[in-house]
Amino acid sequence: MTTGTAETTATEGMTASQAALEAVFDAAVAADERIEPRDWMPDAYRAGLVRQIAQHAHSEIIGMQPEANWITRAPSLRRKAILMAKVQDEAGHGLYLYSAAETLGTSRDELLDKLHSGRQKYSSIFNYPTLTWADVGAIGWLVDGAAITNQVPLCRCSYGPYARAMVRVCKEESFHQRQGYEALLALSRGTEAQHAMAQDAVDRWWWPSLMMFGPPDDESTHSAQAMAWKIKRHSNDELRQRFVDIAAPQAESLGLTLPDPDLKWNEERGHYDFGPIDWDEFWNVLKGNGPCNEQRLSKRRKAHEDGAWVREAAAAYAGKHDGRHGNDNHGRDDAHGRHDEQHTHTHGEAGA
Amino acid sequence: MTARTTTGDAGATTVPAATLALGDDALVLAQRLGEWAGGAPVLEEEVALANIALDLLGQARVLLSLVGDEDELAYLREERAFRNCQLVEQPNGDFAHTIARQLYFSTYQHLLYRRLAAGDSPLAGLAAKAVKEVAYHQDHAEHWTLRLGDGTEESHRRMQAACDALWRYTGELFQPLDGLDLDTEAMERAWLDSVTAVLGRATLTVPPGPRTGAWSAGAGRQGLHTESFGRMLAEMQHLHRSHPGASW
């Protein structure tokens, strides 16, 4: 009895303090204050964030592949420089995001391991191939464009480090979007063959870009709780509509058509109507049956495995020379030296 | 006729013949480094290798534009018309080979640009800007040479193999460059001192072999290249050449 009473008291005490913490957390979220790494947060909030940030980080680094596919073949030196800088930016986004996940107590190695073993996903859009040069433009315009639509609201996400990473990322994504648009415009206004190349790329990338917003609201599993915690601020369908409303008039200015006979301005709704999305394709690609799932993941795994001896060497060297030469920062100082000059340079050229 | 030609070529605006060779060095190495994108051993190196490639590509664009149209020069010349040294066209190999190539080339390029920056050739301005970039490239290569040389047994073995394999392409770097007044012998001594010191600190040995192949001294500068270079150019030029006259 006595013991029982003591236990009950202890449990009640814990519950009470847990409830108090939760109340502080809920109030902060409600007041649009930022949650910081050292603040108390519900386990599910932490887990949900790690899952989302990891998927985002993985998308950045897998997303380098389809575009890197054209670096060596870019048709002018100016385009080559812009593309190299863009792919470099994506690596930088990966770095910011893995760091944001680290503030939640999950290491980059752990997350990479989950990516490589297929336990965590990346955006399905990167499971489509880049077949021509115009795909680079289409990705910049549509895929980076959709990413911005998705990510701008995340700049106000309740978790501080993620929100701050998103501010930097969004700034760069908007350069990418404009550069992609500008590259497509050059093709659209170029020779007949170039115009056809641009149209073909837009035909192939349009629908997968709409799928980037995720399943329709009634089928989306993680949305409601994420909205309550202000990790997410708009529903998938809302964001998708916003994107269509932006892209449809841009396609017209590009002189290209979007492959949807139902796409039409709806005066009453104040939005564009658009045709049905092939969700079978979406689920199919998500399950691993896209054109490049296997290829993307094996290339990533191979880079990681081939690089193992390099990482081991850096660690061994740091161990031997502890505290003498900028030891444990194997390359981190380099990351800080990112190409800001080139940045303004190439970004500044994007006229769109 | 003679008078007009003389006027046209006269004055400080005449670019040295070697401008093309230096532009080709930078372009070809940028192209090779670009092949790493998405495949680097660690995410920080994705950023660093792209950084270096972008610097080099920027240098190439300035240098080639002094000679003519940058895209015509990059995309429409045949293999035998390229004047880059053979070192920069060597395939990436493993990360150790890429680092050894970077060490040898950036040490050379740093010595060269420092001298050009101090001189009064039309390349002085470009060199003054590039010398800061190249100092970073050299620093990056030296740090990795140390980590790989003095890291694990495997990394030591790989780094030594890479240094040995590329050694024969380093003699060519010190052939005189047309139109540039450089003490190439002094540069070569400085280069050897610098590389020897880094290899020593990295517990690596200076390769014992000759610094030129049997017929290759000065070969790249004369338009003689190695077999893999033609394939590299085929990939680089294919799209541009498929659409004659198009702009991008």
Ligand SMILES: [Fe+2]
């Ligand atoms: Fe990105």
Ligand SMILES: [Fe+2]
């Ligand atoms: Fe991007």
